[in-house]
Amino acid sequence: xxxxxxxxxxxxxxxxxxxxxxxxxxxxxxxxxxxxxxxxxxxxxxxxxxxxxxxxxxxxxxxxxxxxxxxxxxxxxxxxxxxxxxxxxxxxxxxxxxxxxxxxxxxxxx
Amino acid sequence: xxxxxxxxxxxxxxxxxxxxxxxxxxxxxxxxxxxxxxxxxxxxxxxxxxxxxxxxxxxxxxxxxxxxxxxxxxxxxxxxxxxxxxxxxxxxxxxxxxxxxxxxxxxxxxxx
Numbered sequence: 001x002x003x004x005x006x007x008x009x010x011x012x013x014x015x016x017x018x019x020x021x022x023x024x025x026x027x028x029x030x031x032x033x034x035x036x037x038x039x040x041x042x043x044x045x046x047x048x049x050x051x052x053x054x055x056x057x058x059x060x061x062x063x064x065x066x067x068x069x070x071x072x073x074x075x076x077x078x079x080x081x082x083x084x085x086x087x088x089x090x091x092x093x094x095x096x097x098x099x100x101x102x103x104x105x106x107x108x109x110x
Numbered sequence: 111x112x113x114x115x116x117x118x119x120x121x122x123x124x125x126x127x128x129x130x131x132x133x134x135x136x137x138x139x140x141x142x143x144x145x146x147x148x149x150x151x152x153x154x155x156x157x158x159x160x161x162x163x164x165x166x167x168x169x170x171x172x173x174x175x176x177x178x179x180x181x182x183x184x185x186x187x188x189x190x191x192x193x194x195x196x197x198x199x200x201x202x203x204x205x206x207x208x209x210x211x212x213x214x215x216x217x218x219x220x221x222x
């Protein structure tokens with residue numbers, strides 16, 4: 001059975017304090033790994049797609065990387081506006097829709 | 111311009127009622143989806159639909175049915191609502207299953 005596990009569940013950072021969020025996955029063939037950001041009362045907002053091990057994508061203070069077993073979302077010098085829940089999702093060869101992890105709730109304090 | 115829009119944003123109703131949630135996308139995507147986000151914020155797929163194929167998550171009760179009048183719309187109809195149906199329901203769309211999905215802002219359903 002396909003599984004997606006995100007850690008930590010919650011993370012509190014000081015503004016400027018860099019860190020990484022982890023997404024471990026077990027799937028029967030990976031077609032794609034997706035990172036989303038979700039703000040309270042809103043739908044998930046697409047950030048990145050990674051398709052193969054070794055791939056990296058960057059956007060502002062965020063950088064996503066992918067290995068054969070996990071993905072990391074690195075946050076460099078975060079700001080309070082980066083506070084949100086970050087969701088990881090995988091699309092398996094045998095799947096038709098995204099299989100989401102439970103998310104990491106990030107709080108960045110000034 | 112909202113890419114994926116859902117109505118209503120909030121829906122409060124009694125147990126046993128029938129209700130519908132509407133979803134429209136103006137992205138020209140071929141595939142639309144419905145997800146359920148429970149109280150623990152866990153997002154789970156309910157349906158995937160394009161103009162050729164409907165795929166239903168086997169765990170979804172048959173009281174839930176998607177209806178698509180055209181390619182840009184996928185509505186969710188729910189019969190005989192139960193307390194456990196209380197959740198936030200999200201509509202999404204994509205070009206294909208391998209492309210990023212774009213989500214609406216959700217409909218918060220509360221059953222009294």
